[in-house]
Amino acid sequence: MKQRSRWSYVAAGVVVLLFAGLVYAWSVMSVPIAAEFPQWTKAQLSLAFTIVMIVFCLGQLLCGVLGGKMSARVNVWVAAVCFLAGFYLASRAQSPLALYLAFGVLCGLGSGLAYNAVVSTVVRWFPDKPGFISGVLLMGFGIGSFIVGKLYQAWTPAYVGGWRLSFVVMGIVICVVLALCAFFFEVPGKDFKAPAGQKKTVVCREDCRPAVMLRRPAFWLYYVWAIALSAAGLALISQASSIVREIDPAVAPGAVATIVGLISVFNAIGRVLFGGMYDKRGRSLSMQLVNVLFLITAAILLFALKNGSVAVLVAGFIVAGLGYGGVTPTNSAFIRSYFGPANYPINFPLVNSNLIIASFGSTVAGALFDKSGSYSATFLLIVALAAVGICCSLGISLTDKRSKQ
DSSP: OOOOOHHHHHHHHHHHHHHHGGGGGHHHHHHHHHHHOTTSOHHHHHHHHHHHHHHHHHHHHHHHHGGGTSOHHHHHHHHHHHHHHHHHHHHTOOSHHHHIIIIIIIIHHHHHHHHHHHHHHHGGGOTTOHHHHHHHHHHHHHHHHHHHHHHHHHHSOSSTTTHHHHHHHHHHHHHHHHHHHGGGOOOOOTTOOOOTTOOOSSOOOOOOOHHHHTTOHHHHHHHHHHHHHHHHHHHHHHHHHHHHHHHOTTSOHHHHHHHHHHHHHHHHHHHHHHHHHHHHHOHHHHHHHHHHHHHHHHHHHHHHHHHTOHHHHHHHHHHHHHHHHTHHHHHHHHHHHHHOSTTHHHHHHHHHTHHHHHTHHHHHHHHHHHHHSSSHHHHHHHHHHHHHHHHHHHHHHHHHHHHHO
16 A cells, blocks of 8 residues: 555644634634623633643643554544544533533533644654744644634524534534544554754754653753743633723724634734744753743733723734744653653643643633732733743753753
């Protein structure tokens, strides 16, 4: 049988992650739910997003642990079933707990399984450009919320409770797409070699087992950096629709979805740019640029809120998307370059488990709004988190210098 082009695996991976990334559309998906249940607070609705992020991380880790027993293809099939069951049960929800179990647990598990199965498999076909390919794959994951958000707006009937039908439709569509794309995933054979004339651009320092990696200061400094910047991004993403409405309550629902979707679009662009940047320019520049972009984001959003300018808000969302887009491909590239490809399927979800803590950024943002009635406190939180990120990046540089002495 003729071997497929390695780019066919990338194409299938992007499609799968496009649908698996719909969990990031929660700020748009939750609007009609809030309309049906006005007694539910923003913090309660934000908790659904927090739970989906936590289970997403656990799903990744489960996929890595079972990597030797279950193929990527089987993991994607299991993910398809999880999405179908999760969206169907969520469509029947009458309480926050039911929503948490259905959307938060089942859809989060499906997203995590698909994410690790696709990334850890497809990247093996590109030892010459791991950061760039990670960025391309994660571009699909990042832009999923924009596409799904727009489709959700178009599908969802205007009457109260119309979101329930949309959830059923999404569950069916996602299940079918993932089940078909799963046939494309397989690991390269022992005789596989990258195309002639190409070479690795990211040098692997050493292959570390998880236990060894977890004893390295560089890992923990990076882990705190990822928590801080992921929390900043998730706090903004989960509240984006409400932020638009605070600045201008007259913005039409369709326009809100488009404005919020800009975060996803530029998040996707940022993933490709930063993935390639890590391959060519290394860790330090990539991390510090992410930090700076979040500081700029906070400044722009505070200005937009003070002046009630939707145009300035749009600029802030664009910068935020680019900054947050830089976190996930840097996670992947950092783990491969510092701790090697041999244990990547387990080491990668371990670093991504930062989202378990970072996901509370969305809950904190909702709670801050419930208490203050404004999102200005959330923007100041982003500044503090970016400052933590700067310190962590400098700390890794210091440990690198000491290890070379």
